[in-house]
Amino acid sequence: LTVKGGRPGVTSRDIARETGVSTATVSYVLSGRADARVSEKTRERVLAAAERLGYRRNALARALRTGRTYTLGVVCPLGSTRALGASRFIYAKDLLLAVSAAAARAGMSTTPLIRTREDPLLPEHLADGRFEGMILFGVYQADDWVRSVYATGLPCVEIGMVSGLHQVHADHRGGVRSAVEHLRGLGHRRICYWRGPEEVPAARERAAGFLEGARDAGLPPDWAPVVTTAEETAALLARADRPTALVLYNDERAPQALDLIHAAGLRVPEDLSLVGFDNDVRATTVRPQLTTVQNPLDAMADAAIGLLQAQIAGVEVPVSLPPVPTRLVVRESTAPAAAGPGGTTEQRSPVE
Amino acid sequence: LTVKGGRPGVTSRDIARETGVSTATVSYVLSGRADARVSEKTRERVLAAAERLGYRRNALARALRTGRTYTLGVVCPLGSTRALGASRFIYAKDLLLAVSAAAARAGMSTTPLIRTREDPLLPEHLADGRFEGMILFGVYQADDWVRSVYATGLPCVEIGMVSGLHQVHADHRGGVRSAVEHLRGLGHRRICYWRGPEEVPAARERAAGFLEGARDAGLPPDWAPVVTTAEETAALLARADRPTALVLYNDERAPQALDLIHAAGLRVPEDLSLVGFDNDVRATTVRPQLTTVQNPLDAMADAAIGLLQAQIAGVEVPVSLPPVPTRLVVRESTAPAAAGPGGTTEQRSPVE
DNA sequence: ATGAAAGCGCTAACAG
């Protein structure tokens, strides 16, 4: 059994001929513009004919004429184009769907532009008239290709970046600070931060948030160590005066962190509280389920679309919006600090 | 600091005027078609002018004229449009990225059409001339909206469905069978299958694959029970003659399964081997890391794009391709069956 | 209230 595809091809001229009016009138009726005055009788006839013939207004012709496509390019930088179905690019996948859904809510369409190491973004694909604006994400370097996107002259908004012009980003600092506050409220006095890569702006922000949070909580630097590698983390957990809580750069690190913790003979959350960042699928997959900071992808997507629409409308727009608020999602991986090595529930901070 | 977006707008006429040739010649040069004979001199002049003026060929005008948009609609049915960033729709997200990347490899673009409970797919968005074909996924019912996609008359390919016409799907049966074979090879004689919902075709296929696998392995039905709920699974694990291996409908169930297993006082893989399906992010997030069947999303995406391109080219195409092969990914959750209740390593199947 | 006509930017016959 085989099949062939086919297309209709009913044009506005067909329905004009059918109704005995001009294509202009058809256009007026179908646009439904208030300032176009058409008699009720012809309007009904046109509508009926359109319905009957199964007319669909051609978006291409319309866009060519009006200069509006209602379509946004979404640049997704990935490492390699293969093995996408595996455990990688969770952030990009989550954000791509969030952006597509946000665009749909705003009456716009998107086209993902997958950018891999092998596949650079060609200017002729970026600036060929299909897009009214660009959304960029997952980037932390002012790469050549970022410049090539800006070179299109199209409105651009970056999500979660620090390298470019128009930006929407999460309140990384506030998020980690709320995590530290939460832990401090549970009586933790020694809190470790396992930070992300220095070259990632979000990682820098989150680390800064931890430092701020530790300071606000009155934790002396010694009791709020920042580590970079798994080895350092393991070494810290092995010490007698080990921390009673560990805050992670992101949820992706949770499984590995739990491995280290278990290897040290510790339990979560009885011996050690654990907090992540992102609230992606991993947070509810690990055990115990992870207390984590929600990365507000939906809100950022909405904000990005809004910024783009404003720019498209010719409105002057701030280069950077205030950070989008995050929210701590408390699950099972955090608990009151136990009395014991490094932990205490009865005392407040030693510097107070 | 605020900024405004702007656009260039260099047309082929501009470069024709600049070069002193006609727009037709410009078109010939820029199309690079072999049958269009242009002198090397003018060709170079045109190319140079295009480069100098920063000309970008307008895809809309081109598409309107040629009737080709090189764009595919990708219908993603989701429950609700909110909270996409969380642990939901992993399959849809993985597949959306796989399809977008596959399309890019094939020189095509995609537009995700997010379809939620609140947002139906409007025919005027589906059949407005932007799309040359449609990819559908995540569907298992011949819903009204599926019909509305087919009603566009566009070439359609479904990924992972059983309800429609052109289909690309994974070899669910073979995948689960390979899982059973793997377990049998490890000496397991009592293997339980925790099946997925009856109304999902893929779940039916996988369950059938288990039955086939159990039969081929010579396991009598009693020793290859199929359960539906968490309660049944827990009850089975509590029995003295409990199975030594558990095969899951998908990776999503792995965390819950591990909870049940631990609650029964069992360890994975020492007391019980566990196998998933999909090889999504959860497989490497749980501990021990999950042996699972790879759902070949990339290959399915490539196949779907190929099918669509063939249909677009007017080639008659089979309604359904042979199932895309799966592959067992062995990790840490499977091990030789221990001697003990229900398990044995020295004996073969009791019916041999 | 409706029609005629121009044209968005491009390509494809057809002429020359």
Next chain:
DNA sequence: CTGTTAGCGCTTTCAT
């Protein structure tokens, strides 16, 4: 080898 011409399907002045 290159130019002229005629649209793709739609919107939008400008007439009437």
